[in-house]
Amino acid sequence: MSSSNMKIITVIGSGLIGRSWAMVFASGGYSVKLYDNQPGQAANAITEMKKQMTELQEVGMLRGHLSATQQLALLSSHDDLQQALRGAFFVQECVFENLEVKQNVFREVERLVGEDVILSSSTSCLVPSAVFSLVRNRSRCLVSHPVNPPYYVKLVELVPHPETLAAIMDSTYSLMTEVGQVPVRLRKEIDGFTINRVQAAIIAESWRLVQDGIISVQDIDLVMSEGLGMRYAFIGPMETMHLNAPEGLGDYMKRYGEGVQRVLRSFGPVPDFFAEDAKSVVNEMCELIPNDEQHLSARRERRDRLLMGLARLKKDN
Numbered sequence: 174m175s176s177s178n179m180k181i182i183t184v185i186g187s188g189l190i191g192r193s194w195a196m197v198f199a200s201g202g203y204s205v206k207l208y209d210n211q212p213g214q215a216a217n218a219i220t221e222m223k224k225q226m227t228e229l230q231e232v233g234m235l236r237g238h239l240s241a242t243q244q245l246a247l248l249s250s251h252d253d254l255q256q257a258l259r260g261a262f263f264v265q266e267c268v269f270e271n272l273e274v275k276q277n278v279f280r281e282v283e284r285l286v287g288e289d290v291i292l293s294s295s296t297s298c299l300v301p302s303a304v305f306s307l308v309r310n311r312s313r314c315l316v317s318h319p320v321n322p323p324y325y326v327k328l329v330e331l332v333p334h335p336e337t338l339a340a341i342m343d344s345t346y347s348l349m350t351e352v353g354q355v356p357v358r359l360r361k362e363i364d365g366f367t368i369n370r371v372q373a374a375i376i377a378e379s380w381r382l383v384q385d386g387i388i389s390v391q392d393i394d395l396v397m398s399e400g401l402g403m404r405y406a407f408i409g410p411m412e413t414m415h416l417n418a419p420e421g422l423g424d425y426m427k428r429y430g431e432g433v434q435r436v437l438r439s440f441g442p443v444p445d446f447f448a449e450d451a452k453s454v455v456n457e458m459c460e461l462i463p464n465d466e467q468h469l470s471a472r473r474e475r476r477d478r479l480l481m482g483l484a485r486l487k488k489d490n
């Protein structure tokens with residue numbers, strides 16, 4: 174790999190996640206070639222990103238050391254995959270969450286790039302051994318699963334294929350750190366990775382508590398936003414326990430471990446999200462926030478504004 178190749182990253186798919194990844198990589202000074210198989214889509218995405226980056230600069234939230242104009246100059250749009258891949262050392266795939274589509278994209282990409290190019294997927298729910306099953310050299314493949322939107326939420330799970338080389342995990346870890354993300358490594362693949370497994374546990378118990386009539390939809394959300402979530406933005410569940418007993422985690426378990434196990438044993442089965450009575454949970458949510466475009470957009474805008482504020486707070490601490 175020549176040094177001139179070291180600065181080009183290809184992002185495949187210019188939807189929500191592809192755009193955000195492109196902005197993250199450009200903020201780190203990388204040239205980003207954005208490709209989409211819908212003609213004109215990648216170019217439209219860059220027009221949108223230009224608007225967003227200018228606004229971010231105005232409010233002092235543009236990431237990286239370069240100006241919006243300098244970062245925009247690093248972005249290019251492509252309707253031709255071969256052209257988009259030329260010179261890249263790293264490929265971040267962000268196409269639809271469909272196994273067959275992803276498998277075919279990577280088969281095609283492998284045909285067009287050298288052996289040492291790292292192939293990375295943004296998939297949320299598909300394990301690397303499935304996503305890369307049509308790739309011949311799987312030692313350079315991994316999943317880099319972001320949290321939406323990666324521009325504001327920096328965590329990225331790095332999940333290896335069983336054949337992925339340690340050096341590929343290390344290079345991707347360094348790249349993600351360099352562009353300001355916060356990577357975590359999984360040692361092996363598992364369904365749901367870690368973010369979605371923890372999230373599923375929270376969803377399941379929240380759903381059961383509402384469906385069993387213990388608490389309202391509004392109040393279970395407050396349990397998180399005004400309770401647990403207040404500290405989880407800064408310290409995780411392990412450190413929370415470590416700090417909550419005079420002598421740390423071991424002491425916490427001596428004091429509270431049995432209680433935690435008793436509660437865990439009382440958890441119900443996996444909720445049936447599609448049953449007739451599940452509709453009442455959905456209805457209760459829709460009474461709070463109607464599910465029309467106007468209300469949902471307003472709440473999404475609020476969420477993104479608050480996330481931006483939180484990102485600023487985390488940056489300063």
Ligand SMILES: NC(=O)c1ccc[n+]([C@@H]2O[C@H](COP(=O)([O-])OP(=O)(O)OC[C@H]3O[C@@H](n4cnc5c(N)ncnc54)[C@H](O)[C@@H]3O)[C@@H](O)[C@H]2O)c1
Pocket residue numbers: 185186187188189190191208209210211214266267268269270271274278295296297298318319320321
């Ligand atoms: N949205 C999220 O919250 C989120 C979070 C983490 C990870 N992800 C993952 O990121 C990936 C992308 O999700 P998204 O929300 O950006 O989807 P999206 O629907 O917004 O965008 C997908 C883009 O891929 C393009 N595309 C589809 N097939 C293609 C192909 N064969 N070649 C090139 N481009 C193609 C589409 O035209 C579209 O622009 C998915 O795997 C998803 O699971 C999404």
